[in-house]
Amino acid sequence: MDVDEPDSPLDRWEQRTELPLFYASLVFLAAYTVRVLAHDADVVWREIARATMLLMWLVFAGDFAARLRLSRQRFPRFLQARWLDAVVLLLPLLRPLRLVKLYTTLQRRRDQPVLSLYVRVIVYAGLSAVLLGWAGALAVYHQERTAPGATIRTFGDAVWWVCETLTTVGYGDVTPVTAWGRTVAAGLMVCGLALLGAVTGSFSSWLIQVFAREDERRPPGDARPPGA
Amino acid sequence: MDVDEPDSPLDRWEQRTELPLFYASLVFLAAYTVRVLAHDADVVWREIARATMLLMWLVFAGDFAARLRLSRQRFPRFLQARWLDAVVLLLPLLRPLRLVKLYTTLQRRRDQPVLSLYVRVIVYAGLSAVLLGWAGALAVYHQERTAPGATIRTFGDAVWWVCETLTTVGYGDVTPVTAWGRTVAAGLMVCGLALLGAVTGSFSSWLIQVFAREDERRPPGDARPPGA
Amino acid sequence: MDVDEPDSPLDRWEQRTELPLFYASLVFLAAYTVRVLAHDADVVWREIARATMLLMWLVFAGDFAARLRLSRQRFPRFLQARWLDAVVLLLPLLRPLRLVKLYTTLQRRRDQPVLSLYVRVIVYAGLSAVLLGWAGALAVYHQERTAPGATIRTFGDAVWWVCETLTTVGYGDVTPVTAWGRTVAAGLMVCGLALLGAVTGSFSSWLIQVFAREDERRPPGDARPPGA
Amino acid sequence: MDVDEPDSPLDRWEQRTELPLFYASLVFLAAYTVRVLAHDADVVWREIARATMLLMWLVFAGDFAARLRLSRQRFPRFLQARWLDAVVLLLPLLRPLRLVKLYTTLQRRRDQPVLSLYVRVIVYAGLSAVLLGWAGALAVYHQERTAPGATIRTFGDAVWWVCETLTTVGYGDVTPVTAWGRTVAAGLMVCGLALLGAVTGSFSSWLIQVFAREDERRPPGDARPPGA
Known part of the structure; x- marks a missing residue:
């Protein structure tokens, strides 16, 4: 990771745009949700959702261009240093993965005490997994809904x-059967495995930490000095 | 986590009520077991179980109110600091998750040597998983038993x-098919994954520790000094 | 864990019997294999296998009694300190779990260099998993073979x-359907999960160690001193 | 692991042949891919692929013989120290597991900055898993394609x-049914479990590291000294 000078124009741009971009990605996800779930509703709703998605994507592309400009780096080098940003531009549904920056930005702004390290990793990875899972459920439902021989037929099935x-x-009671559905599923498995592995690992470390801390606290009526 | 003054009234309350509340939650679980499994028995048994559950829940609510009072905090701040207690009040079947405090309370009272760190985490997470699993089996069996097309038809199926x-x-040979059954299942998966991940991780750390300790112990006939 | 005096009679007994007992448990496992797999063969073979199993079990029981005697502890305390030994006496198929002592005993006797810590944990946990898996495959095949509606019909199915x-x-293509088969399966899942989790975790740590060591080795033509 | 003298002939041989051998193993994998997937094409293609595989294997065998010669060790001792090389010679599809040496060789040659430890483990284990998965998909597809009652009928099924x-x-929607297919599957499960466990574990460690580093970076306008 490139550590930029703290006061570079790129740094200031990123701090100012982080929160608006996060809201934009939530709007994008909401619009995608409407577009996929409203398949039986009036066509107007779906067109509004599609237009919103396009608009948000243009915002993302504009932000990418602005950051490329401000970094004063040439394109290949910029791409190498910020490949996750480029992936996220192509697949806006993966945007939740950038949550980590947002979180620290927010905490600094509000001047709140930051949670303990493991809890923060659990919250970040868990939240990313939830957003990714939601996006994955929508994408798979969109692909599978009308496929012949599909077992994922309702959105409830997709969430399950x-x-x-x-x-x-x-379990295998509901599985994707189309090629695109399986491609989305494979991506979801790999990302989700890593994210939930991080949740599990951090929870385990956190639990060990809690138990280790209990050892240090003496019971109230205990007269023995801490070093005894 | 809020570290209270060791001699605050809230602290004393919690130390005194920990064990009775744990027994109350066991009674609650037993009553729920009777209510779910006795579906073919006399209606009287089920009504007794239901009344016991209500009584225990009132005890839990009373304890929650007492602690809110003793903490002298306002409700939102209390809720933020003790959200797990509030969740446990709404879903008493999750009460096993509070076992960790009970264990240290018990150890202190009996003045027994505490088990090694990893073993304690394994015991705590394993026991929580067993109690959660039991509650989950009951809840899912309750939902699925009479559902059309259900594969979980006996309590043995639910435990399996x-x-x-x-x-x-x-494996997917038995899976929940109702919406509520799947909701319970999803909760069980996430909690269980984290708890069993903690068991596995701690077992791994404990095994490495055991092997590392073996290295330090010299064989009986070995004349080399320990520092050689 | 109780650390006995290095020269106590119990210690000497354990060091002398470790290897014979391991061979006895291999003979036990082999006899069980014959008894289960030879269901179509002559009844004589099965009776020989059964007698061998009984004989080995008497050896195990004798060793347990000898150790109880030599420890000069009372039964409940002995049981508390060596519960794994007692479990292993009741279920001799779990004996592989005691491999860890055997390994260090062997290494000391042969005066060989001991493998690195993580590799030893991988070897121990992996070997235990293989032996447990073999015993589990036999036990489940024994239960399921003739059950109505069984999917585990050959020993190959059981191994798979x-x-x-x-x-x-x-996958769920072959699953136990009898109550006893499922009980064995549940035990196998929990033990196997912990053992394979130890394998995976140690492999991960070992890989990180290998990569970290690569960093320290300088390339041949590199003139920079190691501390630069 | 044997650490050879940095300038030994064996060392120089290994450094010079590492990259050509990696290309040879890629050619081997490509030829195997052609041989398996071109089952409906002209027999000429399959024969060319078969000949290429044989040629590459002769290259591997020659390299193994050369290294045995240069090490000036006797065969059993050489085998003990380099058992992975021998396994890889017998099953050339497992060659990706030797990637780790290649990577560090490449990095040194190009004098590029090496990635952070966890990222390197993720990249290495992830890449190995992908190559192993590809080889496994080919091998299973080759076995299962024409088996009666097979569920893996297209190469897409095998990849899924x-x-x-x-x-x-x-899920169990597609599973191997032949004995050889299941043998390959079992090997793939064990190797893949360890490799993906390494990916997950390293990702978790890396994420915790990233969050821990964020703590140390002060916000731009923060006037408090780092030690406050």
Whole structure:
């Protein structure tokens, strides 16, 4: 990771745009949700959702261009240093993965005490997994809904499928059958596995930390000095 | 986590009520077990179980109110600091998650040597997983038993389903089919994944520790000094 | 864990019997294998296998009694300190879990260089998982073979089922259907999950160690001093 | 692991042959891909692929013989120290596991800054898993394609099966049914579990590291000294 000078124009741009861009990505996700779930509703709603998605994507592209400009780096080098940003531009549904910067930005602004390290990793990875799972459920439902021989036929099925996939339980009662559905599923498995692995690992470390701390606290009536 | 003054009234209240509340939650779980499993028995048994559950829940609510009072904090701040207690009040079946405090309370009272750190985490997370699994098996069996097309038809099926879900094996020979059954299942997956991940991780750390300790112990006939 | 005086009679007993007992447990496992797999063969073979199993079990019981005697502890305290030994006496198929002592005993006797810590944990946990898996495949095959509606019908099916269970993949193409088969399966899942989690975790730590060591080794033509 | 003298002939041989051998293993994998996937094409293609595989294997065998010669060790000792090389010679599809040496060789040659430790482990284990998965998909597809009652009937099915197997999701919608297919699958499960466990574990450690580093960076306008 490139550590930029704290006061560079790029740094200031990123701090100012972080929160608006996050809201934009939530709007994008909401519009995608409407477009996928409103398949039986009036065509107007779907067109509004599609237009909103396009608009948000233009915002993302504009932000990418602005950051490329401000970094004063040439394109290939910029791409190498910020490949996650480029991926996120092409697949805006992956934007939740950038949450980590937003969180620290928010905490600084509000001057609140930051949560303990493991809890923050759990919250970040868990939240990313939830947003990714939601986007994955929508994308798979969109692909599978009308496929012949599909087992994912309602959005409820898709959400249930995401739950059993992300936790790697995988009953197999509902599974994607189309090529695109399976491609989305494979991506979801890999990302979700890593994110939930981070949740599990951090929870384990946090629990060990809590128990280790309990050892240090003496019971109220205990007269023995701490070093005894 | 709020570290209260060791001699505050809230602290004393919590130390005195910890054990009775744990027994109350066991009674609650037993009553729920009776209510779910006795579906073919006399209606009297089910009504007694239901009344016991209500009584225990009133005890939990009373304890929550007493602690809110003793903490002298305002409600929102109290809720923020003790959100797990509030969740546990709404869903008493999750009460096992508070076991950690009970364990240290018990150890202090009996003045017994505390187990090694990793073993304690394994015992705590394993026990929580067992109690959660039992509650989950009951809840899912209650939902699925009479559903059309259900594969979980006996309580044995439900227990087997919990085993393959918590270990993330997920054969899929028995799976919940109702919306509520799947909701309970999703909650169980996430909690169980984290708890069993803690068991696995701690077991791994404990095993490495055991092997590392073996290195330090010299064989009986070995004349080399320990520092050589 | 109780650390006994290095020269106590119990210690000497354990060091002398460790290897014979391991061979006895291998003989036990082999006899069980013959008894289960030879169901179509002459009844004589099965009776010989049964007698061998009984004989080995008497050896195990004798060793347990000898150790109880030599420890000069009372029964409940002995049981508390060595509960794994007692479990292993009741379920001799779990004996592989005691491999860890055997390994260090062997290494000391042969005066060989001991493998690195993580590799030893991988070897121990992996070997235990293989032996447990073999015993589990036999036990489940024994239960399921003749059950109505069984999907585990050949020993090959049982081995395949153990592979997909221990790795928590769980396709569900072959699953136990009897109550005893499922009980064995649940035990196998929990033990196997912990053992394979130890393998995975140690492999991960070992890989990180290997990469970290690569950093320290300088390339051949590199003139920079190691501390630069 | 044997650490050879940095300037030994064996060392120089290994540094010079590492890259050509990697290309040879890629050619081997490509030829195997052609041989398996071109089952409906002209027999000429398959024969060319078969000849290429044989040629590459002769190159691998020659390299193994050369290294045995240069090490001036006797065969059993050489085998003990380099058992992975011998396994890789017998099963050239496992060659990706030797990638780790290649990577560091490449980095040194190009004098590029090396990635952070966890990222390197993720990249190495992830890449190995991808190559192993590809080889496994080909091998299983080759075995299962014409088996009666097979569920893996297209190469797409085989790739999908590898995805759900390596991530241990295991829906069970497509599973191998032949004995050889299941043997390959079992090997893939164990290797893949360890490799993906390394990816997950390193990702978790990396994420915790990123969050810990964020703590140390002060916000731009923050006047407090770092030690306050």
